[in-house]
Amino acid sequence: MSGDGRESEGGEEEVRGARRIPGPRGAADDLDLESVPLPPLPPPGSAAPAGSVPDQSGPEPSVPEPPVSEPSGPELPVPEPSGPELPVPEPSVPEQARPEPPEAPEALMTSVPDLPHRVLKALLGAWALSACSAEETAAVEEHLTACAPCADEALRLRDAVGLLHTDGSLDLDPTLRSRVMDGCLGRRPARIPVPEWAAPYDAETARLDALLRDIGDSEWHAPVRLRWFEEEREVSRRTTVAGVIGHLTVVDGLLSAALGLDDPLGCGEAPQDPTERTERYWSSAHRPPTRAVREPWRAQSHELIRTASFAGRNVAEASVSYGAFALPLQDALLDRAFECWVHGGDIADAVDYPYEAPSAAHLHRMIDLAARLLPAAVAGRRRSGLAGPAKDLVTAGAPGRSVHLEIEGHGGGDWYIALDSPAAVGSPERVVAQVALDGVEFCRLAAGHISPVEAAAGQEGDREAIRDVLFATASLSRL
Numbered sequence: 001m002s003g004d005g006r007e008s009e010g011g012e013e014e015v016r017g018a019r020r021i022p023g024p025r026g027a028a029d030d031l032d033l034e035s036v037p038l039p040p041l042p043p044p045g046s047a048a049p050a051g052s053v054p055d056q057s058g059p060e061p062s063v064p065e066p067p068v069s070e071p072s073g074p075e076l077p078v079p080e081p082s083g084p085e086l087p088v089p090e091p092s093v094p095e096q097a098r099p100e101p102p103e104a105p106e107a108l109m110t111s112v113p114d115l116p117h118r119v120l121k122a123l124l125g126a127w128a129l130s131a132c133s134a135e136e137t138a139a140v141e142e143h144l145t146a147c148a149p150c151a152d153e154a155l156r157l158r159d160a161v162g163l164l165h166t167d168g169s170l171d172l173d174p175t176l177r178s179r180v181m182d183g184c185l186g187r188r189p190a191r192i193p194v195p196e197w198a199a200p201y202d203a204e205t206a207r208l209d210a211l212l213r214d215i216g217d218s219e220w221h222a223p224v225r226l227r228w229f230e231e232e233r234e235v236s237r238r239t240t241v242a243g244v245i246g247h248l249t250v251v252d253g254l255l256s257a258a259l260g261l262d263d264p265l266g267c268g269e270a271p272q273d274p275t276e277r278t279e280r281y282w283s284s285a286h287r288p289p290t291r292a293v294r295e296p297w298r299a300q301s302h303e304l305i306r307t308a309s310f311a312g313r314n315v316a317e318a319s320v321s322y323g324a325f326a327l328p329l330q331d332a333l334l335d336r337a338f339e340c341w342v343h344g345g346d347i348a349d350a351v352d353y354p355y356e357a358p359s360a361a362h363l364h365r366m367i368d369l370a371a372r373l374l375p376a377a378v379a380g381r382r383r384s385g386l387a388g389p390a391k392d393l394v395t396a397g398a399p400g401r402s403v404h405l406e407i408e409g410h411g412g413g414d415w416y417i418a419l420d421s422p423a424a425v426g427s428p429e430r431v432v433a434q435v436a437l438d439g440v441e442f443c444r445l446a447a448g449h450i451s452p453v454e455a456a457a458g459q460e461g462d463r464e465a466i467r468d469v470l471f472a473t474a475s476l477s478r479l
Contacts, residue, residue: 112139113136113139120140121150123139123140124150127140178199192309194309197333198308198333200358200366201305201333204337204340207341207344208340208343209298211344212294212347215353219241219351220289220291221241224241224243224346225238226238226239226247227477228448228477229474229477231475234448234451241351242289242293243289244346246281246297247281248297248336248339249296251278252264252297252301252336253300254321255304256300258319258320259308261300264281264300265281275478278479320332331369334365338366342449357410358411360410360411364412366443367407367411368415373476374469375421375426378419378422378469378472380475381472387468387472393420399425400418400425401420401430402418402426402427402430402431403432403433403461404435405435406435407442408437409439410440411439419468431461433460434459435457436457437458442473446474448474448478452471452473452474455470
């Protein structure tokens with residue numbers, strides 16, 4: 001009989017129901033079947049030994065039992081399908097002609113298949129994703145120890161897979177632009193460089209412009225609530241994303257006027273106070289403002305940076321009037337960078353857009369500007385009856401009572417705020433109190449986005465002095 005239970009044509013007997021031992025299976029698309037050796041088959045006319053592999057040309061067809069014909073030799077008993085399997089005597093084969101018994105299935109499963117290079121190279125992607133079988137993984141890793149090009153490719157694929165499972169933010173690092181610019185300028189310095197004191201304004205306007213490029217037309221009408229402090233209470237004003245950009249445009253116009261550039265409010269008599277300028281713009285602007293406000297604001301910021309760069313060093317001290325007070329141009333540009341970041345965060349909250357703090361170097365400069373303005377802010381509140389009286393007046397330039405302002409984390413540092421006179425000098429020897437704040441938290445307080453009582457501050461020393469400094473910080477905010 002043949003291996004499928006039928007009688008052979010020559011009447012020779014074969015063992016029926018030989019056990020099939022599966023070999024290691026590769027991926028159906030990757031395994032080159034022609035390159036995998038098949039186990040030897042018995043010669044024609046001889047009985048298949050126990051454990052040999054039958055014909056592999058295809059699956060055995062399921063056919064009914066053939067009719068029984070007269071055998072030409074002694075007939076072996078045929079077991080019934082439902083009964084126990086009867087032992088089949090092995091044919092007499094000479095010892096030297098007997099084939100070697102096949103390996104056990106466990107040995108085959110742990111062996112490394114001998115796959116060609118092109119198949120192993122095609123498996124690198126699945127290996128990097130840990131999607132290979134155990135045999136394929138063993139074959140690939142053995143191949144990587146001997147093939148340098150495949151080892152390099154496997155390393156790159158594993159690095160790429162790591163990016164697919166990152167838990168970190170995919171947003172751009174706020175310092176990326178500065179690092180790219182530094183790298184470019186290190187290779188080819190600019191003929192007319194941007195002044196160092198104008199770099200924060202340059203960076204923050206670029207970051208806000210990137211946000212505005214990403215939002216859709218409908219999001220320009222998203223509601224935005226602007227907040228600031230007046231005296232002892234919080235004040236807010238409702239506008240839109242386009243309204244915020246219009247506000248930035250007209251306040252930046254104060255710097256344009258100081259540099260001899262066009263004022264966005266026109267050639268007529270324009271107010272100097274930022275709030276009055278904003279109210280005039282909002283009342284005269286087309287309703288509702290759209291993304292058309294972006295181009296004038298961005299062109300004006302470019303013109304300011306370009307003019308400040310070409311004007312040279314002397315322009316840094318040019319006075320910029322804000323109505324009730326004035327700042328040198330270098331501080332005014334730093335103030336505008338701070339407001340650009342704060343209102344960029346307001347817009348980002350309104351449209352659900354991620355927006356990080358400035359780089360540490362730029363944030364440090366913004367905190368330093370606020371700290372330098374605090375003695376005058378404390379004195380102004382004292383004149384209005386909102387701060388405690390001066391306790392130890394000193395001559396101008398002499399050390400006076402001070403509060404140690406310790407800013408921690410991003411852009412941090414130490415500042416000493418004179419309490420009794422804006423002309424006095426803050427001194428560590430005359431510290432009466434200490435306040436510790438996170439850098440971003442301090443800026444949120446200076447922007448009027450949190451109240452002094454909400455600021456998570458570490459406090460030690462004179463409570464009245466601490467309260468005066470925290471409330472003076474909040475009073476720096478404005479529309």
